[in-house]
Amino acid sequence: MRRCALCNGTAFRFSPVLWPKLIQEWKLAPHEAAHIDRQQGECCANCGANLRTIALAAALRAGFKTQEPLFQFIASGQANEISLLELNEAGGLHPLLERMSGHVFCAYPDVDMHALPFPRATFDFVVHSDTLEHVPNPVHALEECRRVLKPGGAVCYTVPVVVGRLSLDRQGLPKSYHGSPTETGDDYVVQTEFGADVWTYPYQAGFSEVRLHAIDYPAGLAISAYAT
Numbered sequence: 001m002r003r004c005a006l007c008n009g010t011a012f013r014f015s016p017v018l019w020p021k022l023i024q025e026w027k028l029a030p031h032e033a034a035h036i037d038r039q040q041g042e043c044c045a046n047c048g049a050n051l052r053t054i055a056l057a058a059a060l061r062a063g064f065k066t067q068e069p070l071f072q073f074i075a076s077g078q079a080n081e082i083s084l085l086e087l088n089e090a091g092g093l094h095p096l097l098e099r100m101s102g103h104v105f106c107a108y109p110d111v112d113m114h115a116l117p118f119p120r121a122t123f124d125f126v127v128h129s130d131t132l133e134h135v136p137n138p139v140h141a142l143e144e145c146r147r148v149l150k151p152g153g154a155v156c157y158t159v160p161v162v163v164g165r166l167s168l169d170r171q172g173l174p175k176s177y178h179g180s181p182t183e184t185g186d187d188y189v190v191q192t193e194f195g196a197d198v199w200t201y202p203y204q205a206g207f208s209e210v211r212l213h214a215i216d217y218p219a220g221l222a223i224s225a226y227a228t
């Protein structure tokens, strides 16, 4: 039975999130649109986390080497020895990660992922969620994550992935946005549409091990990349 990695809940509810213009810009087939809708819009009925957040929680739980639901693990104080950098609000995980005493939070535009204001080997974990598709140079941004990680540390993240095709650099293509451009300006312009080669980006950035965490593949996928 599918369980929520945050709270162990087993009931889920669904409301679609994509809109026709985005589906058209991304040239998504109906089954691809359905996967992304579920990634964002299928939620744990107990804690409200969507599949994207639950997949990210599963990646973190593996990194923390615990089987406990993440709520329980963090509430128990076992995570307080862990230093963790959260870049932009990591979906529904933000209020939970904030409870860790080793938690540091930074957000764009104060902090740019291409130039993190921390010395090398500062954190055990770096976490971001649906951020990397918006940065101009995702490999460089991942190199920055690796630089600030301690040896053996990991970056855990999600991006929207269309698994049936290769990644597409949108530079030179018409602008496509997540969120409403009238509200967000260019902050949410999509720079990269990630595809089946999503796992190659952390290797290009110098990570030595990449793991994919699936919650109801391919709707909920998270990536963890380990540094040596």
Ligand SMILES: [Zn+2]
Residues within 6 Å of the ligand: 004, 005, 006, 007, 008, 009, 044, 045, 046, 047, 048, 049
């Ligand atoms: Zn839950």
